[in-house]
Amino acid sequence: MTARCVMVLGTSSGAGKSWIATALCRHYARQGLRVAPFKAQNMSNNARVVSGLSPSPAGGGLGWGPAAPPSTAAGPSPQPSPQGGEGANPQAPLGEIGSAQYFQALAARAVPDVRMNPLLLKPEADTRSQVLLLGQVSRELSALPWRGRSERVWPPIAAALDALRAENDVVVIEGAGSPAEINLMASDVVNLRVARHADAACLLVTDIDRGGAFAHLYGTWALLPAADRARIRGFVLNKFRGDAGLLAPAPEQLQALTGVPTVAVVPMRFGHGLPEEDGVFDDRPVGFDDKTGSGADGSSASSYQNDIDAPRRIAIVAYPRISNLDEFQPLKNVPGLTLAWARTPAALAGADTIVLPGSKATAADLAWLRAQGLDAAIAAHAARGARVLGICGGLQMLGEALIDEHGVESTDNAPGLGLLPLVTCFERAKTVRHATQRFGALTGAWAALSRVPVTGYEIHSGRTVQHPAMAARGDVAREVMAGLAWQNGAGNVLGVYLHGLFEDAAVLRALFGADAPALDAVFDGLADAIEQAFAPGVLDALVQRRTPANARVR
Known part of the structure; x- marks a missing residue:
């Protein structure tokens, strides 16, 4: 045909x-x-x-392998038969x-x-x-x-x-x-x-x-x-x-x-339930009115909420090369939750959870974060025992050091934020894969994720391990998902390589007791x-x- x-x-x-x-x-x-x-x-x-593309079959032409089951946003998705x-x-x-x-x-x-x-x-x-x-x-x-x-x-x-x-x-x-x-x-x-x-x-x-x-x-x-x-x-x-x-x-x-x-x-x-168009994040004002298009208070604050009295607030650091921001779309559909995009320390004020998302230029975005004074604000938030989550590049930023001997992202090594005793070494090879894992036993602020299964995907350069000198001094990150997730001793700082955490229905239920609309309905x-x-x-x-x-x- x-x-x-x-x-x-x-x-x-x-x-x-x-x-x-x-x-x-x-x-x-x-x-x-x-x-x-x-x-x-x-x-x-x-x-x-x-x-991806498989080796060409005999006789030439393109061959295509079947996809792994897609990680789904906001609930169950279609499971079509592979084409190819x-x-x-x-x-x-x-x-x-x-x-x-x-x-x-x-x-x-x-x-x-x-x-x-x-x-x-x-x-x-x-x-x-x-x-x-x-x-x-x-x-x-x-x-x-x-x-x-x-x-x-x-x-x-x-x-x-x-x-x-x-x-x-x-x-x-x-x-x-x-x-x-x-x-x-x-x-x-x-x-x-x-x-x-x-x-x-x-x-x-x-x-x-x-x-x-x-x-x-x-x-x-x-x-x-x-x-x-x-x-x-x-x-x-x-x-x-x-x-x-x-x-x-x-x-x-x-x-x-x-x-x-x-x-x-x-x-x-x-x-409408879909992430915003490529390269665009939704920063409509608090209490945004679908009919008038204006903020409930006439403000232009960079946040979104579907409940003006939302008791919980998540602030996502919006650095210049933020990546995979679409994975946060399900949070917009969780009742009682405010989602904010933060570019200044003031925008982090009052947040229950701060998220450091993925980045296409981790070292450069970490430098930008410091230039805005966000590093001190994140450290103060963590020192109060409040939740901090780093995803992919955000996880790498949370560690002690970023080592880039091959010039993958930068010609210089850089100190991390020091909230997890980890070190990341950038590698020329890129990790691209699906993953279905289960959290181990978590403590403290993230304990609700203990034993919760999660399906997501990895897209990153770099390998993250325990900082050896810090381990010798007894400062060890708790590995709560093999090679993919670590938690600090106090239990309030969590870093994961797995994208799609908030797209997993089991995670949404564990953290918020809520479900987002299924993709088919969207x-x-x-x-x-x-x-x-x-x-x-x-x-x-x-x-x-x-x-x-x-x-x-x-």
Whole structure:
């Protein structure tokens, strides 16, 4: 079979491409179709561990191994049968893709694999990214300038898309940024070049909440080559609040100018249950009102809560190269809990728990943390016996020292925060794997996690061990999960390598006595929303390769 392709383009980053693509994946899967997501190139430090490329079978071509059971966010997830057919190899190496495509695959009831996001850029600095091709780090590509990569990466990108099209009825493709970034068109491998290769029916999405939506739509359309304009089957006004009747006559005028109908007005959806788009974290104000979009007290504090009287507060340190922040999405759905993103010592005040999340540049983010005075605030919090949790890079920061003899992240060694008697040595090899483990006996503030099983994933460079000199003096970290988790003697500081802790239902129940919504319910809710928002017949017409007649704004 050769799948029909539907592509979600945007007038800008943050227009809502990711969640609309996720909703489309579930919509078409609910029609009984075999569906896969695809994004040629993603720039994000939010990544997931998925099935990778296996050795090519005899006769050439790509072989793909089945994924391990995915670690799920906020409860049970679909357990689809692996795709890959005769090329499947249970020994296939694991790889990384952007989290958005991981969730889109689950929405499509498909097993996530590296074809769905063949090129992943993980920013390490403002002008430097680690490049992963088909799930694996490529130091050669990482060293090339941006425009020098496109012709090198296009053949495997096209091959991955072709392989997905051969196995599915529909491929839902997500673009990046805007297709009208004319400074990048010549080296484009994610927007128009993909649309042409896939002969995709395209939707152009804009964020009307920002204002200027009709100008954004018209300007984007006008900057496209004529043949690519013809691929745009409909405009989508996303994140709308207010009376849709006030939009007239703009959609009709826009159609008169472009020939493209406005096929959907999608209401603003807060708390939809998915992590925010790649590279974006949700810092809406305390007591955020879903209807008005304003803080209950008119403030702009960087926190989120679903209960204005929440007795518990978790502060997550938001350093510049924060990674895998999507794993905290389930905490937003826990009753009685406030989630805050902290960049200053003041933002940590009153927190019951401080979390140091993952980082793509651990040494640099640790230096930033110190420059903000957050190190002293975290130390004072720990000295009071309050809970501190470090995840992956955060665990490494909590130790005594970071040793980087190979220049993996830095040319210098650095002292850690000294809250755990551990030392981390960075290694050239990267650990990428799923893990299902059980906590041992924990004491003190984290005792509720004792014997709790947890499923998650590891993505890190570096190996962490007990600091030998400190052990000789009797200061020993309690290893509460072999090679993955350690606790201080007082019991209030915990460091873990395993991502996905708060995505595990057993952990949420143990710590908070609560469950977050199951992913299936989240995906169905997204699909319900777009089915109500789109003009009748549009979604079916997109996969039938014909433009719906007389489509009207709803």
